[in-house]
Amino acid sequence: MxxxxxxxxxxxxxxxxxxxxxxxxxxxxxxxxxxxxxxxxxxxxxxxxxxxxxxxxxxxxxxxxxxxxxxxxxxxxxxxPLPFIVPGVVMVGYFVALPMVRTLAASLFNRDGTAFVGFANYIQVFTEPFMLETFRNNLLWLVFGAGLTVVFGLTIAALADRSRHEKIAKAIIFMPMAISLVGAGVIWKFIYAFKDPSEPQIGLLNAIVVAFGGEPQAWIQLIQPWNNLFLIVIVIWLQTGYAMVLFSAAIKSVPNDLLEAARIDGAGEIRIFFSIIIPYIRPTLIAVTATVVIFTLKIFDIVLVMTGGQFGTDVIATQFYNQYFVNRNAGLGSAIAIVLLAAVVPVIVYNLKNFNRNEPL
CATH class of the missing domain: 1.10.287 (Helix Hairpins)
Structure with missing residues (x-):
């Protein structure tokens, strides 16, 4: 030995x-x-x-x-642990970190990578009118898309837990999560479909409007910039079920003794919700909000399927796609990708810090 x-x-x-x-x-x-x-x-x-x-x-x-x-x-x-960690680190480094560095380098060159232009592409990103419109649209997606998804998910989770038909209601609301983003875009394209007023309306929304004596509208084409809100409805429809399930699980973990003590002290249900339940599920609230925000910042499929970025509906991801692959402007496209990365990374870092802060000892 x-x-x-x-x-x-x-x-x-x-x-x-x-x-x-x-x-x-x-x-x-x-x-x-x-x-x-x-x-x-x-x-x-x-x-x-x-x-x-x-x-x-x-x-x-x-x-x-x-x-x-x-x-x-x-x-x-x-x-x-190294045999289990190293392959993952190598794959992340090769497929994530290396492309990130190459994209950062490409953003400092012109459209075909033949001349160094420094920060000219970034100046263009933050000064061009079409990019300012893109940032406005992403802000709408963040405020209304992410915000309403979290609010609706939390509200439905709180109300469904008190219903006798909780399982059926949650199953129906969660069902859109099984649909891909492209599939959801196709479904809602039929809902928003617009025909000449002299023709029968095949779109569900316009058919309802006409049935009540209104005029059909080109919801995602002509009503600018509000057409972005009609696109945002799709992501709310998709993601509310995801937020609802996580919030429901968190709400069920709130100790009943704590809730009963508050009721005995005379606290109403609204006071209990905001003063006890919300603080108790704060880690879940932050995690779900961060996840939905990241998803919303990277939104691409729905906009591409519904409008292709036309009619003033471009977002950062579709603008990157158009500049890099359609206009063949590698420099500007890479700069847009880095800006999107810079917007997402702080949310990810904050989310990770929150996980570590709330990790059980």
């Missing part, structure tokens, strides 16, 4: 294990580029990726574990 309580390592075994690990890494590295550039059918490519990468990762984990078992006991225990 060695001084560390383990048998002496077999150098041949260690050499073979190390060689296996290096071979697995080589397979993963070269396999990525091969599958990225191959012309094989997609189904076959997916099969090769699942089988090959799965086998390579298994070999890599086993080899790493064998190597760690030969180290001193204390050092082995300290390094044991």
């Amino acid at each position: 060695s001084t560390y309580g383990r048998s002496s390592p077999s150098w041949l075994k260690l050499a073979l294990t190390l060689a296996s690990a290096l071979l697995a890494l080589l397979v993963l590295w070269q396999g990525f580029f091969f599958l990225r550039d191959t012309d094989l059918p997609r189904l076959l490519t997916a099969f090769i990726a699942i089988l090959g990468f799965g086998a390579a990762m298994s070999v890599l984990y086993v080899a790493t574990d064998v190597i760690l078992q030969q180290l001193p006991l204390e050092l082995s225990h300290r390094l044991q």
